Amino acid sequence: xxxxxxxxxxxxxxxxxxxxxxxxxxxxxxxxxxxxxxxxxxxxxxxxxxxxxxxxxxxxxxxxxxxxxxxxxxxxxxxxxxxxxxxxxxxxxxxxxxxxxxxxxxxxxxxxxxxxxxxxxxxxxxxxxxxxxxxxxxxxxxxxxxxxxxxxxxxxxxxxxxxxxxxxxxxxxxxxxxxxxxxxxxxxxxxxxxxxxxxxxxxxxxxxxxxxxxxxxxxxxxxxxxxxxxxxxxxxxxxxxxxxxxxxxxxxxxxxxxxxxxxxxxxxxxxxxxxxxxxxxxxxxxxxxxxxxxxxxxxxxxxxxxxxxxxxxxxxxxxx
Numbered sequence: 033x034x035x036x037x038x039x040x041x042x043x044x045x046x047x048x049x050x051x052x053x054x055x056x057x058x059x060x061x062x063x064x065x066x067x068x069x070x071x072x073x074x075x076x077x078x079x080x081x082x083x084x085x086x087x088x089x090x091x092x093x094x095x096x097x098x099x100x101x102x103x104x105x106x107x108x109x110x111x112x113x114x115x116x117x118x119x120x121x122x123x124x125x126x127x128x129x130x131x132x133x134x135x136x137x138x139x140x141x142x143x144x145x146x147x148x149x150x151x152x153x154x155x156x157x158x159x160x161x162x163x164x165x166x167x168x169x170x171x172x173x174x175x176x177x178x179x180x181x182x183x184x185x186x187x188x189x190x191x192x193x194x195x196x197x198x199x200x201x202x203x204x205x206x207x208x209x210x211x212x213x214x215x216x217x218x219x220x221x222x223x224x225x226x227x228x229x230x231x232x233x234x235x236x237x238x239x240x241x242x243x244x245x246x247x248x249x250x251x252x253x254x255x256x257x258x259x260x261x262x263x264x265x266x267x268x269x270x271x272x273x274x275x276x277x278x279x280x281x282x283x284x285x286x287x288x289x290x291x292x293x294x295x296x297x298x299x300x301x302x303x304x305x306x307x308x309x310x311x312x313x314x315x316x317x318x319x320x321x322x323x324x325x326x327x328x329x330x331x332x333x334x335x336x337x338x339x340x341x342x343x344x345x346x347x348x349x350x351x352x
Contacts, residue, residue, distance in 0.1 A: 037084065037338075040094060040102070044080045045071070047103045051150055065135050065143035070110050074126035079105040079209055082233070085342060086213035086226055088335030089327075100154045101162075101212045107151035108166070109205060112173055114144035119181060120261050162215055169204045176200025185262040185286045187272055187279055194266050195235065202241075203234025225326060232323040233343060239316045240346055242266045243309065246300060256296050262286045266315075271308035278302050316347050 048070050052063040069075075080102035087098055116122070117130045118137045124130055132140040148170070155163045179197045183189040189197075210226025242265045245258045258265040272279035281302060285295050303309070323343055330336040 037081065040084050040099070041077055041080060043099045044077065044102045044106065047099055048106065051103065051154075059146065061139070062143045062146040065114075065131050065139055066107075066110065066147050068131050068134065069114060069125065069143075070106065070147075072126040072128065074128075075106075077106065078237070079109050079205060081342065082206060082209040082230070082339075083213060085335050085338045086210040086230075087217065088338060089213070089222075089226075089330040089333050090217035090219055090335070092334060095216065097158055097216055098213075100158065101209075101216065104151040104154045104166070105205060105209055105212075107147040107154075108169065108173075111144040111147040111151070112177075112201075114140045114147070116177070119177070120257065120263070122257065159215065162212055165208055165211055169208045172200040172204040174200075180264060183264040187269075187282050187286070189264045189269060191266070191269055191273075194264055194269055197264060198235055198238035198266075199231060202238045203231040206230035206234035206237070225329075229323060229326040232319050232326065233339075236316055236319045236323065236343060236346060239266055239312055239319070243312055246304065246309065256300055259296050259299050260291055262291070267303050267308040267312050270311050271303040271306035274306050274308060274311075275302075278306055313347075320347055 049067075052067050052070070083098060083102040083105055084094070087094070113125060114131055117125055118132045118140050121132075122130045123133055130140075131143065135143075152163065152166070155166060176197045176199070179189075179193070180201070183193075183197070207227040207230030210230040211223050214220070214222040214226050242258065245256060245265060246267060257263070258268065268282065272282060281299060285291055285299060288295075291299075320343060324340065327336050327339050
């Protein structure tokens with residue numbers, strides 16, 4: 033990471049601290065929960081970095097408004113994590129006990145709501161169009177969360193259904209990061225192009241995240257949570273389509289109230305042996321080609337170089 037990136041993330045972190053520590057006494061408990069998540073050492077800051085990289089497609093200058101957009105994106109993302117961990121009954125997030133474990137479900141949900149209001153407070157001075165599109169993002173994220181909940185314990189979600197869910201979970205907020213950068217750069221002709229680019233990058237990100245549930249990141253979140261929670265996962269869907277006996281195994285064990293560790297390992301082994309991991313990676317490479325085609329039109333810009341590097345690093349993970 034370059035010095036310029038480090039400086040931008042330092043400004044982002046400073047604003048997060050400023051917002052969370054400058055609150056009235058009646059909201060300090062919610063701020064403490066938000067800080068537990070937002071200022072974790074393991075926070076990747078993917079969305080603030082994307083805001084910066086999208087901005088660098090147009091200009092090397094960094095205006096204060098860009099930091100506000102980055103913090104708003106991080107707050108919206110963090111709010112979704114707080115809510116998701118309650119729904120999933122997760123025990124770990126970003127390398128430590130999740131907020132719902134430390135503070136309780138009710139407090140974690142309220143802290144997520146609190147972060148959303150803080151995000152919109154930051155966006156309010158930046159213009160109606162940016163805020164209106166952020167509302168669309170929240171609608172899509174909420175719909176995707178509902179699809180995910182309704183698909184839990186079932187094996188009838190299609191690949192197209194998974195893709196729509198992934199778009200809402202991850203893609204739309206990535207899209208909004210690009211959309212916002214184009215608005216701040218007064219580049220109306222690029223708003224929808226960067227929205228589409230964000231969708232492709234988000235699709236890649238979610239596929240890689242599904243792979244990590246099988247292959248790593250155990251120190252940052254619980255291992256095999258998609259199987260334990262009976263949640264929709266692209267490798268599981270692909271494995272079930274490749275082999276009807278795998279479909280039968282998942283349908284059988286998903287009927288059990290709790291899937292024990294031995295069964296989790298068995299189901300994981302079945303997915304790993306099915307070829308679904310390789311097929312998922314093939315789909316990641318296809319999405320990468322679409323993203324590269326869109327970013328190529330910004331050839332020569334710092335943003336084009338860094339976006340390409342960031343996506344390459346992201347997709348290289350499953351091969352390690």
